[in-house]
Amino acid sequence: MRTENAWYIRCGFVTNGIMAKRTYDPNNYLIPPPNLDQGLCKALSGVDQNGEATDLFVINEKPLTLYLNSREVVTMMTIGDHPRFLALGFLANQAMLDPDNPVTAVDFDEDLDVVVVRTKHATDYEEKLKKRVRTSGCAQGTVFENVMEAFESRSLQSIDAPLKTSWLYELTAKINVTPSLYLGAGAIHGTVLCKADEPLVYMEDVGRHNAVDKVAGWMVDTGTDGADKILYTTGRLTSEMIIKTVMMGIPILVSRSGFTAAGVELARQAGLTLVGRARGRRFVALSGEERIVFDSDPDEISEEDPRHQRKGAHV
Amino acid sequence: MRTENAWYIRCGFVTNGIMAKRTYDPNNYLIPPPNLDQGLCKALSGVDQNGEATDLFVINEKPLTLYLNSREVVTMMTIGDHPRFLALGFLANQAMLDPDNPVTAVDFDEDLDVVVVRTKHATDYEEKLKKRVRTSGCAQGTVFENVMEAFESRSLQSIDAPLKTSWLYELTAKINVTPSLYLGAGAIHGTVLCKADEPLVYMEDVGRHNAVDKVAGWMVDTGTDGADKILYTTGRLTSEMIIKTVMMGIPILVSRSGFTAAGVELARQAGLTLVGRARGRRFVALSGEERIVFDSDPDEISEEDPRHQRKGAHV
8 A cells, every 4th residue: 555655755744853844944933834643644445546545744724612701603624623723813813802802711622622702891793793704716705794794994095014025925935835734735725924024923724714713813913913924824815814914914925826716806995916827937916016016026936846846826 | 008808719609700619619508608788797997917908807796685475585695697596496495495385476676686586375484584504615505494394305316317538528528618707707617507418407696505506496497306416616626516416316416526534424324426626637526336337448638728617626
């Protein structure tokens, strides 16, 4: 039986205690992506194109039910790491946390797959849960109508944050070679919170909405401001990703994938710099171009090493 | 200003009345994918990595609200083609259509972005709408609990349908070079209903759940049986895709993307043949391998032409 552990070796997982050469050290992150030893994947047996038995590392997802105080809000399918961040980030990005009503506890029950966020006073979630909209594609699926009201009251226009193209190239190069579940098992999205040319917090999940919510939850938990940050995602730049980024107060969103028209429209409305199709030396910005500082010669940037190329045009 | 119409030319769209050489003719389909002239995309202006102005074709998505008789079920974000199929397929895949309560009309109001499915008798949707589960990743977002009951009552185990590897290679080759929104604008998912080595119905949407629901709606509308069909998707093989395929009675699901553990488990439970990472000569099957007939030598299959390579490992 052939096991696909070439993947391990190729992306620098340390089965032999030595990191591959072209790896960006996860210790450089405040929060690195999960690694294959955390039990978030399992090996499943099948056959390949030659009819030969083969084992494949596959991401495990499981339900996590979120309560706000005594009321059930939603059940999410997630890889299961960082339930605290996922819970806090989901609520923050849904405009369901109120600065005047602080969170007093986040309790995670691993056996029940339940996470409970408690606040000082009762919450008015019921009104907010009334109206759900099934969002696009690979999206969160449900957006509560009050989020749009919160979104429309926010603007990033006044944030004077540059995006140097040298940072952009540096960030994508580092993220591409960071050992991650994606490099180890595939079929997963990543979202990375960055500052200048440094990736800081790298979250992964089957749904990119969970990955971005986990970043948001980390920001809430640590009181981190978004104004001097850059958000990187492997996923498409749909309405939902734009709404979440604006809710997080981050003025710049970068993706290696493409755009949707509704996403671009919302980004322009909020003053969000939107960079898509960022691969190797190429990218396109369709909103907030004025923040971009062209301090690199694209011709001096190499195209991506095919071994580290993430896919993702239609993610 | 540079317009990205190299994309048009590359993928065989006929700005000059001549199809590119390596194109699979959309006229071979019962329902071909949409083309760029249908107003489902628009050109947006931005800048590229050189700071030069550029136009990009971007998919347009808009809300469509579905009513079952007089009750609102869900609002979907969609590219907007085939609202009738999307409505019927969504309801069928949610086990909300009952053979004993036939559909009498499907009314689409383009101005209101509303589609209404009417049935002979009243429906018990209210009970069914009670419990929603936010599903994984790039998934539909909401699965109603009754779907799981319907799923568990179905089995594809007894369907004696072969999957010849020669069909698999032929199908992926044809689909890859069919002019489509993906080849024209990117950032979109495709789902294709196939029979043996012939792709029949090719639907696209920002969300792969919409693309598969549109295929399901076409099957409902035309009374097409799934037992002798193969379903191809560009998206990951998550729980939701498995559930929908089983609801459609199709015994074989093929994807160029990867698996999740929960999806594999459901496929094995239902007796669904699950083939993933199908690119060029390679693929892996993790469920229902007994249906596969290895009638091709993989070494004689060429790797994909990079110009036609769809991305999609983490879609």
